[in-house]
Amino acid sequence: MAWDTEGTKRKILNAAATEFAASGPDGTTIERIAKLAGVNKERVYNYFGSKQGLFSHVLADQLATAAIEIPANPTANDIGEFAGRLYDYRRKHPELARLLLWEGLTFGAEVPGEQSRGDYYGRSTSALSDSQAAGQVDPALPADLLHFLVLSVAGYWAVLPQVARMITGADTDDAAEDKRRRAGVVEAARRLVLLAQ
Template sequence: MPKVSNTTRQAAAQGRKASGRKPVVTHARDAEATQRRILQAARQEFAMNGLAGARVDIIAEKAEANKRMIYHYFGSKEALFERVLEDAYTDICVAEQSLRLNHLDPKTALETLVRFTWQYYLDNPDFLTLVNNENLQKAVHLHGSEVLPVISRNRLDMMETLLARGEKAGVFRPGIDAMQLNITIAAIGYYYITNRFTGSIIFECDFMEPEMLRRRLEFNIETVVRTVCK
């Protein structure tokens, strides 16, 4: 598994380079700015309409570019979708790292991570939509990604380090599976938000009302803390 020796974004860029994507050397600044606009427009379009429904001409129009430039930089709509997914996962990983969990006591760090994940999903609904869409596609666009394994290893390392600190301090139960805990923290926020419309009908309440969101976050934190702490 690749190791992250610097920042996650640098590791992700190295992964893309290793996957054979050629760096742009001519008019680098203009090219990078154009690619950023394309990626931002593509993220919005893919999140709104999915891969099948997304239109390259609309992405080009929103990015103030043209279709030829999109194909020049990214190769195809599918490759652009893969890049958008990679960037989406990179963004959440970088945001997690900025929490500086190692500077907090283990229990506070765990609660901070749960709070962060919940708020990130609320603030970035397009992330959930993109992940949903890729799962509908059976993750075919990420199978060959050189970036995702680096990101995943980095996130798992962070959780393993936190659990080890908590176990050493006598706060956490021994033997907690870092991968399973990662999945649980994601799932308890993910399900609530992605099912907010049907849930609001089934339970006859507004899932997105501030008090409901507050109560859900408290429940998420309590659930994880009870699972991990002695």
């Protein structure tokens, strides 16, 4: 019987995403990841090298999936819906926010894959800059700061759900509250780019 290498890698990546999101790279072990994936730890090392290497692969995999679902092309006309799609994605995949937080706590200056990820983010910043140059987006804030603010408005709900609960008095599983939060994200993003009248 042939070994399903890609299937095994997928099981490892899924198990590692769960473990890393919950405990971070320093708080889990290859043994726990292998056990959750149903493989021996040598397979993990063979496919991904070190634990840091596996963490980098997991984050790259998660970000690649997000990039497919949320193309990096916000424009003045759809900045609100761009932020809404970011909110929806982070709501459905809170592990991505946790992985990004762990990355910030674990790595020093430069993170693995920083150049390609920077290029992805750069496309969104360029789209906003182009909209500013065309007079469609308020130029009061530089495009890079505006881009980061939109990401923050859309994503912070997944980063600090306990603070969101304390402020709003509602849990993340409250459908009406989720709809209200999303509408707030969309409106806030639109107002960030609104030209002064």
